[in-house]
Amino acid sequence: MSGPSDYKPSHPALQWFERRLPILSLVHSSFVAYPTPRNLNYWWTFGAILSVMLGIQILTGVVLAMHYTPNADLAFRSVELIVRDVNFGWLLRNMHAVGASMFFFAVYVHMFRGLYYGSYKEPREVLWILGVIIYLLMMATGFMGYVLPWGQMSFWGATVITNLFSAFPYVGDTIVTLLWGGYSVGNPTLNRFFSLHYLLPFLIAGVVVLHVWALHVAGQNNPDGIEVKTDKDTVPFTPHATIKDMFGVAVFLLLYAWFIFYMPNYLGDADNYIPANPAQTPAHIVPEWYYLPFYAMLRSIPNKLAGVLVMFSSILILVFLPWLDSAKTRSCKYRPLAKQFFWIFVVVCILLGYLGSQPPEGIYVIAGRILTACYFAYFLIVLPLLSVIERPRATPNSIADAVLAKTGSKSIPMVPTVIAIMIGGGLLIGSAQNARAEEDTPPAQKWSFSGPFGKYDRGALQRGLKIYKEVCSNCHSLNYIAFRNLADPGGPGYSEAQVAALASEYKIKDGPNDQGEMFERPGRPADYFPAPFANEQAARAANGGGLPPDLSLIAKARSYERGFPYFIFDFFTQFQEQGPNYVSAILQGFEDKPPAGVTIPDGSYYNKYFPGHAIKMPKPLSDGQVTFDDGSPATLAQYAHDVTTFLMWAAEPKMEARKQLGFQVFVILIIFVFLMYFTKKKVWADAH
């Protein structure tokens, strides 16, 4: 797009085509011959990374939509069935869910890079504003996508975010009703969010085309923030930029794969494994980590309308950035004061994110107000003021000079910054996880399934199934487990014949038959474990008003706060056994007499590890209650361990396949990263 291309295909057929639609020369001039500044650093590879992430999100999203059911009664189950039954469904779902986080991570790096190097300044204002539009579309898409699994956080996130619009006077309620398609968040809301979630990524792709177009008209900015003057300042896009971008993408994929295969639930919220319940709000509502800074600003303002306006303006202010900062020097490399304020701003954003994850009380509210003021002050006071008073250092005459001199201020050092960002990001992410106030943290236990090579202990799974059948199943359903699953690879390891025999012990309701009547028949492997109660009301009536939760996902639907700095270590150690630790602790946490000063209401029981300590479930397991055939001790500790292992398998039945494939992917990716590194070095050998 830098003037008419002189590209001419060699093949006559291509020449024929080219005269009619010059798309090859367009591609050639935009992505092959396009002159790219030779001093670009690795922060510039995030544009390519983002393109790849958008492609992956669209591809996995289209595929997931083939299996997903956008209906309030079926959505949660359909997502679970994708993970459990569809070939590679677990992989596709993890890619999409983690991909959203990776997409936002990359876009934040991309935006901060633009901020640091002044990429929004003349003549790139439109390029920058298109970027802000993409970011807004991403936020809308990400939010609506998070609603689709229809878990507790989905439902209540949808409720809270749509209610933002109710703050506007006169029209607010009308807008909210319009968004909901009803009197509350419900099936019509889910349906339209699905439709829009499918549409918006293609709008994003369209704006990305404009973004790239604008980029190729204005030319790329660069770390020295000076314009390209001669051919010596540039290298051809292909192979130089393409190879460098591919290396960046490959390294980024390592991080992405780490989450997909080893920590798929690290970035999510345990509450979203509980199906949406319009009657109960989760104790602590937090958005996904990438919205936390804005959420913090919303909450720190005591007035509803003002809070909403502050939140929206915190993003919209980016549109005006090219005019708020009127300094002639682009790159912070040559702006000593702006550089310092930039890093303060980064810290402010990360701290705001941390506050967004904390309960809005006490010191957090005050800190939130101060940091919100800092956020706006950066744009409204610091940058306009610096444009006037700062005396920037002299910039090099040309990019070629800058590359040859290698003097002056260094660009942002990549490795330390990446580590700092990872820790900062970990701070956000970890703090976004369930922040329940619990005095007694469940003790950490040893699990055979933890770590990158963890496997389920077959014996424990079989014993756990026995405990479920003999004890838990009297009150708790196991709705997502079919008998056939017991023969699946990576499961308890029963043979098909054993499963058929086990299934036939159960009576399954079927029908209607030819007479129009329901009847009972022996279970088949394709049947699911029957629930102990016909419906929720029956279950509550039989359990003193309490609802025994379904156990299929319990080991992923419960968690506890790990606290700083453990959640950062957790990223590296792949610790994600909060759920199993909690379930096991609950089973062993019953005490006959509550400690002095604690009163437990009638019909409830004291449990050391249950939030609030008053649990409706009586002590379910005691020593000697279940006898094992394999000689394992008949102790409560053993029971708790075995049934928890079984429930973890029930929640994550494809874990072994996931970790196994993860290892293979990592071996290949690491080899590829090395190859790309040396290829990049060779290609750039004559450019530096």
Place this chain on the structure above:
Amino acid sequence: MTTATSDDHPTRRDFLFVATGAAATVGGLASLWPFVSQMNPDASTIAAGAPIEVDLSPIADGQDIKVFWRGKPIYIMHRTKKQVEEAQQVPLSDLKDPATDQSRVKEGHDQWLVVIGICTHLGCIPIAHEGNYDGFFCPCHGSQYDSSGRIRQGPAPLNLAVPPYAFLSDTKIQIG
């Protein structure tokens, strides 16, 4: 790629480029597999396609029923003596897709015809007891099948398919 590749001698640079390109291609192709594989029937669909048992005792002479197995309609026809004889006496030379009636039923259970009720032309469901051959007539494009489910007239190329099934007893079959 662009520079310093000699035409005569492969260089170390060439080898590196080829290795990297090969790794990228193999990795890219391998990662396409899940996207293809997910289109296949999922585990619950496969499990739901398990064999079914059908009780034949309520089906009177000359009647037929339709049951579903793997989403396909299966015709179970209790053939009359006349229908059986017609089916057995047709010379194979009259048939477009030659097959004896014996090969299409289970030995000793001549009166029971079990066929997948999907026209071999384009997948419509033929109507039982219609047409000129005492068998099936497909309303979509006029294919006619005889009392053994064999194609006799019309555009369909093949006989109605016989699903895998077995007699568990004289009055009970298992399909699948």
